Amino acid sequence: MDNGNPSPGNKAGGITTLEEKSLGCIHKGGHRPVVEVTEYAQSPQKRGFIIMDTPGYNMASVTGVAAGGAQVMVFTTGRGTPIGTQIMPVIKVTANDITWQKMSDNIDLNVSAILTGTSSASEEGLRILEEVIHVANGKMTKSEALGFNDLAISRVCNYV
Template sequence: MGASTIMSESIEWIGGEHVVAKRAATPEIHNQIIQICKDYEEHLKAAGQDCRAGQPTPGNKAGGLSTLDEKSLGCIRKGGTRPIVEVLEQAQRPTKHGAIVMDTAGYDISSVTSMVAGGCNAIIFTTGRGTTTGNAIVPVLKVTANAHTYQCMEDNMDVDLSAIITGEKTYQKMGAELVQIIGDVCNGKMTKAEAFGFSDIAVDHVCRFV
């Protein structure tokens, strides 16, 4: 499609930040990625919190995650494999074309708001347990590979990728279908959130939070 992509929620890289950093197009970008995670840990320690001790969350565990590393690697894998060409601050507009990362909060609504403020034209929001967020400015396409989540929340979820897990379809087949759906949405097809007129906004202007 020729689009640039932004991966956000940088706190969720902790435990696997070295994997993200390996995709850096330059040594400077590599160091920026590592520093983002260090800064997050120091910020939380200053508040008496240990993000590694508190992860995975009870909700994560209920969803099947067992360790912080497992959670981080799952988040990172969804960001693709292309070289990362730029690291952005929250809500900063990209100046490069390609795979980009943005240092945002781990809170879903704030993360989406930050990417929209940075100029994203569409959000591909992956969720396991079912986040219902939307945005008033750009379409938010909610994607899940959890069949139970899709069945229970079909009114809010846009795409069911569980056929990959069950083996009914290949990654390539489902990937092609997802690209087609993204194209349809970018050309005017309404997402579930748009159809319901549902939108959220959150701006973390006081401190970094998870």
């Protein structure tokens, strides 16, 4: 069973296998070494680049990360997943300019300038970091302003 992965949105974007989707996740992590892998909803014991074993379903994944103690989440979306939770602020980021044009009222940052070559990944990374700092200091994310209060808890079995 594939547990719903890759999702219909992934497939529409050209991802054909779970392996390809996983490579995208690894790429988003950059070049830092993974220092720890935690179980779903468990708090990390180390500092640094940490991966949590979560379901592929976005909201269950976000809930698990929050339960593990995250204070702010940066959530990347290509197709504009409208996600948010009361547990922690969720900063939504897209590099898809079409998604930004359709959903800018629900997405916090557009980093598509990386793809057009008008900005670098480092420059956009600094913008994301600045947004995290602003949100940690009380700025509302778009999902908070819109009142999104999603919550999904992964149960004993995987999603089918």
